[in-house]
Amino acid sequence: MTDTIDDILESFALLDDWEDRYRYVIELGRELPPYPEEARDDVHKVPGCVSQVWLLTKRGEGDDPVMTFQGDSDAHIVRGLVYILTTYYSGKRASEILDADIEKVLKTLGLDENLTPQRSNGLRSMVERIRLEASNTLHKQ
Numbered sequence: 001m002t003d004t005i006d007d008i009l010e011s012f013a014l015l016d017d018w019e020d021r022y023r024y025v026i027e028l029g030r031e032l033p034p035y036p037e038e039a040r041d042d043v044h045k046v047p048g049c050v051s052q053v054w055l056l057t058k059r060g061e062g063d064d065p066v067m068t069f070q071g072d073s074d075a076h077i078v079r080g081l082v083y084i085l086t087t088y089y090s091g092k093r094a095s096e097i098l099d100a101d102i103e104k105v106l107k108t109l110g111l112d113e114n115l116t117p118q119r120s121n122g123l124r125s126m127v128e129r130i131r132l133e134a135s136n137t138l139h140k141q
Contacts, residue, residue: 003031005088005105012109021110022077029079032086035072048125050118051075053082055126057133064093067134071126081123084109089130097134102127 008028015021039056046053052074060066068090071082088105089097106112106123115123 003028003083003087005084008084008087009105009108018110018114021114025080025084026076027080028083029073029076029081032072032079032083033070035070040072046122046125046129048128049073049078049122051078051122053078053122053126055082055129055133057130059094059137063138064095065137066091066093067097067137069130069133077119078122081111081119082126084111085123085126085130094134094137098131098138 011024012021015024035054036056040054044054044056046055054072056070058068058070069086071086073079073082084105085102088102089100092100103112111123112120
């Protein structure tokens with residue numbers, strides 16, 4: 001993954017209609033690094049998603065570690081959403097993840113109003129899982 005969230009926002013701004021934006025989100029999903037087969041299990045599965053979604057969390061050292069996320073899904077559009085979220089959250093400290101305003105990003109992208117209710121619920125479930133991972137990391141001390 002070489003994009004930053006700003007790259008994604010800029011590319012989205014250049015696309016006028018939602019057909020093009022959906023295609024772009026699907027293209028982003030193709031950029032996800034290969035997900036490890038051994039992490040396609042119930043421990044890494046994100047509940048609340050219609051599609052199957054897996055999320056792998058890696059934590060750095062220290063009391064407020066930098067966290068990175070890797071994910072995958074069995075649905076093309078959801079793979080793109082996973083890409084957007086992992087791009088946004090990876091590389092942030094656990095405390096930054098809890099303070100981050102993903103809602104603002106999703107609103108800027110227009111995802112909040114252009115996804116089906118099921119996809120929106122799944123997106124929220126992924127965000128909740130990432131925030132829970134960050135919270136658990138901070139409270140393990």
